Amino acid sequence: MAGHPGVRGLVIKEGLLWERSRKGRIGVSLPEQDVPRAELADELVGEKPALPELSEVDVIRHYTRLSTWNFGVDTGTYPLGSCTMKYNPKINEHLAGLPGFANLHPMTPESHAQGALKLMYELERDLLEITKLHAVSLQPAAGAQGELTGMLMIHAYHAHKGRQRGKVIMPSTAHGTNPASAALCGYAPVPVRISPDGIITPEAIREVMDEDTAGIMITNPNTLGIFESNIAEITKIIHEKGGLVYGDGANLNALMGYADIEKMGIDVLHVNVHKTLSTPHGGGGPGAGPVVVRDILEPFLPIPRIVKEGDRYKLVSDAPLSIGRLHSFYGNFATLARALAYTRTLGKRLKDVTELAVLNANYVKARLKGVYNLPFPQPSMHECVFNDAIQHKGGVTTLDIAKRLIDLGYHPPTVYFPLVVDGALMIEPTESESKADLDGFVEAMIAIAEEAVTDPGAVKDAPRNTRVSRPDEVRAARHLILRGEIPG
Amino acid sequence: MKSLEELDIRGDLVYTQTHEWTRRTGDTAQVGVDDYAQSALGDIVYVELPSVGATVNAGAAFGSLESTKAVSDLYSSVTGKVVAVNETLSDSPELVNTSPYEDGWVIEVEMANPKELDALMKSDDYLSFVKTLAPIE
Amino acid sequence: MRYLSHTPDDIKEMLEAVGVKSVEELFSSIPAGVRRDSEIDIEPRSEWRLSRDFEEMAGGLTAAGPAVSFAGAGSYSHCVPAHIPYLASRSEFLTSYTPYQPEISQGTLQAIFEFQTMTAGLLGMEIANASMYDGASSLAEAVLMAIRTKKKPKVAVSRLNHPHYLQVLKTYLRPTAFEVVELEALPDGRTDYGATPDDVSALVVQSPNFLGCIEDLASAAETAHSKGALLVTSFTEAMAWGLLKNPGGQGADIVSGEGKSFGIPHSFGGPGVGMLACKKDFVRTIPGRLVGETIDKNGERSFVLTLAAREQHIRREKAVSNICTNSGHNALIAAIYMSTAGKEGLREIAQQNHDRAVYLKNGLEEAGFRPLFDSPFFNEFAMTAPAGFEKRHEALLARGFLAGLKLDLFPEYNDPRYKDAYLFCATEAHTRGVLDEFFAILKEVA
DSSP: OTTSSOOOOOOOOOOOGGGGOOTTOOOSOOOOOOSOOOOOOGGGBOOOOSOOOOOHHHHHHHHHHHHTTBOOTTTSOOOBTTTOOOOOOHHHHHHHTOHHHHTOOTTSOGGGOHHHHHHHHHHHHHHHHHHOOSEEEOOOSSHHHHHHHHHHHHHHHHHHHTOOOOEEEEETTSOTTHHHHHHHTTOEEEEEOOOTTSSOOHHHHHHHOOTTEEEEEEESSOTTSOOOTTHHHHHHHHHHTTOEEEEEGGGGGGTTTTBOTTTTTOSEEEOOHHHHTOOOOTTTOOOOOOEEEOGGGGGGSOSSEEEEETTEEEEEOOOTTOOOOOSSSSSOHHHHHHHHHHHHHHGGGHHHHHHHHHHHHHHHHHHHBTTBBOSOOSOOSSOEEEESHHHHTTTOOHHHHHHHHHHTTOOOOEESOSTTSTTEEEEOOOTTSOHHHHHHHHHHHHHHHHHHHHOHHHHHTOOOSSSSOSOOHHHHHHSOOOOOOOOO | OOOTTTOOOOTTOEEOTTSEEEEEETTEEEEEEOHHHHHHHOSEEEEEOOOTTOEEOTTSEEEEEEESSOEEEEEOSSOEEEEEEOTHHHHOTTHHHHOTTTTTOOEEEEESOGGGGGGSBOHHHHHHHHHHSSOOO | OTTOOOOHHHHHHHHHHHTOSOTGGGGTTSOGGGBOSSOOOOOOOOHHHHHHHHHHHHOSTTTSOOSEEOOOTTOOOOOOOTHHHHHHTOHHHHTOOSOOSGGGBHHHHHHHHHHHHHHHHHHTOSEEOSOBSOHHHHHHHHHHHHHHHHOOSEEEEETTSOHHHHHHHHHHHTTSOOEEEEEOBOTTSSBOGGGOOSSEEEEEEESSOTTSBOOOHHHHHHHHHHTTOEEEEEESOGGGGGTBOOTGGGTOSEEEEEOTTTTOOOGGGOOOOEEEEEOGGGTTTOOSOOEEEEEOTTSOEEEEEOOGGGSHHHHGGGSSOOOOSOOHHHHHHHHHHHHHHHHHHHHHHHHHHHHHHHHHHHHHHHTTOEESOOSOBSSEEEEEOOTTHHHHHHHHHHTTEEOOEEGGGSGGGOSGGGTTEEEEEOOTTSOHHHHHHHHHHHHHTO
């Protein structure tokens, strides 16, 4: 398979960190001991911590080698559906790490933290402008905590109205974390069928919505990448029965500049800043999951809130209906700073971001249609979902296709999600990919489809260019090894 | 996933729609998961077991099976008290895959009402039922 | 726009391939009734103007914090070796997602496995997860874990946990029927475990506690276990475990806390890194990601995410938590810090924290401050200030010193017992020169 970016390179072996450990090594520069030693009572003092003994050079070599075994957005095309792996601008890293922010203690008196409070206030304004909702809290530390925050607010709203409800409507095309977030609030999920077009219909909602249902958790565009075009009618039905609408903002990047979230009838929406607003995912966080709400939910927002009085900013906790605090302090400030750097760089051109994200997804979809099966051919937005129905006949599965893509130099799409599609391959190129990169990805996908016919064994044997291949997950789960042994 | 022809459905057992088998010895019922379920779930990595002495109810969940990609509840076929659980599954959950009807049994229940067994499917009925499920490729 | 590479020709060709005439046509499924009627009203900025805006917010006399701070209370000032941010900024770590494809994520996976190992070792526990958001949510999840395990209706919680952590715990428990029983402080600044009720799932204790005192975790464990409950411990200062007996060794069942002290800057309070560790019996109830060791098809040692069946995307509403993204990159930083400091370095740094805190405390006593308690502390302690100190505190701030945190900043401590009390913290980052300068200026602003 010539022409694809994936080729073999020199891979350097590296053992576990502590295999480099030698008694007596130290990797840190110790401050001068310029005050008298103060001994704690023996009964309070423990053994020396069970950590390895390494030089600074050991540490550098170890982590540098580990890093070379990873694939990031900076490495190449990363079309992981629903995760929005767009480019993470470097200026954002620099600005979030300015010493005035990095060294700012969270309990610094407000008089000396005006700049940081201003930054948060400004980001709040931008999120309101992007969504057209009414009020916001930046506190949730990730999308899933934003979801929990939204559901806690809905729970608090119903409690305040005097009658708690027991259920929440959960379409199968909603985001994966939704049922667990609802369950933390004691709400039982109520499934709702989706139409053959892959969307929810008002009729289906009417069948399940009642006065014991707290509301609905809805992702729009849904996880098939399809816009829920009945959204206004659906949310109207929910509201008429006294319910509220939780909008999962995981796919907000498909709507910027086009949709008005308030007009959609959404009462609370969370925003994944690492998806829509370009903060790096870091291999698993930290993220930030601000929640944006309609006016009726404002009294329930987490505390403290940021308020501007004249030209001064302050933190206010006087909110008797608030659900309370969600974070050790005010949220993941440094992550939020990156998000503000992004909204202020793009500004009104966030609409271009949305347009190109949708164009890229539709381009990939158009070019792969027929090569791979498209279970829902309806117009889609920022992502598209294929499956392995064609290749499966020859014994090649979604997993094999994903692994072969790795060999060819691409990060695979999201696989086996959403669950409504068997063997799903969920592709979200994002706006960051150039046409040339998309063409390369498409050609790799086509080459794999051909290989699935001519040489299925080669696809099933993939990946071959990586340091390890198909680690045994069953063995990992049956014989749990969750830590190593650091030599004493 | 096995094809219908490959499925091993035993004639001496009775079955639930949730794919548990039951073997009767006097007033004791031994319960496990059948070949269809183990094959559909794939490699079982963990079996969540009840304690001996716990009460189980016909049709109610009493434990679960985990593969690396899915979790499936285990439903009791009968009502009664758990008198034995298959402790070897704690270390060797793969027995559910390799020997679903013998070494991979899950619990033994002292039945409160052995007549409940009459409501379960015989192997022929069960095979007809399995044929109505999503086609196996 | 420099982040978008499409030329007009590219767009034209792509539209043709899709079979539409314009980009707008791709949005035809959005009905008119839910469309916005205005442009996004945010002005785009050049990199240079953006930088000026941010530098202004980060700098300036009233914007940036004081030069020397004796504030702790959940966020501690420590020295960060230069190579740590340098290594962590490698984009292979920074710009990757959760390691769903193990073949191209072994770097992240092995680093997390090593983080789990060092965290568990540091805390004296059998296993640790891949991290939580922060110390507060880690504590809330630890308590939920204990409730799932013990299924009793109450939890007994020391009032001397960080007040923000207690607030977060209450937020998480709000929709449930579980009751939080608060245990009072004894006159020595430690928790009155004796008041623990019988029907609790957990006894929850922070050590060193919010007022800096080192709790007697062994006797807390004895109390908890005698009532059939679990001992859940919390910490805000991970550095303490370089010197103190670890919680696992004293009988803790679940340990939660904040690992921000290991190489992560204040950043106005976040992000940090939640640590969560437990005995291995609870492995199926621990929330968050876990990395396990295995072998690949060629027998090579490899690492994968494991026990995913506990998690939200598989078990859905029965999942042990909804957490997915955690603090992975900060866990990496903490792991690099722990490996850099190592066994000997962490002990010495921790000892220096205690040395400097004692030096600061002695200096404050000479300046007329009185300790609130005589219980042992690590690097943080509470003092009652001499009359009129509040004004001097402001004057000191103007001179660049944040001279401790007045306890009544936290409404929970708005109590006559704590009148005029301040929380002080010193770490290895406070040199003798800085401390002596502070004592001198303290006299000047009298």
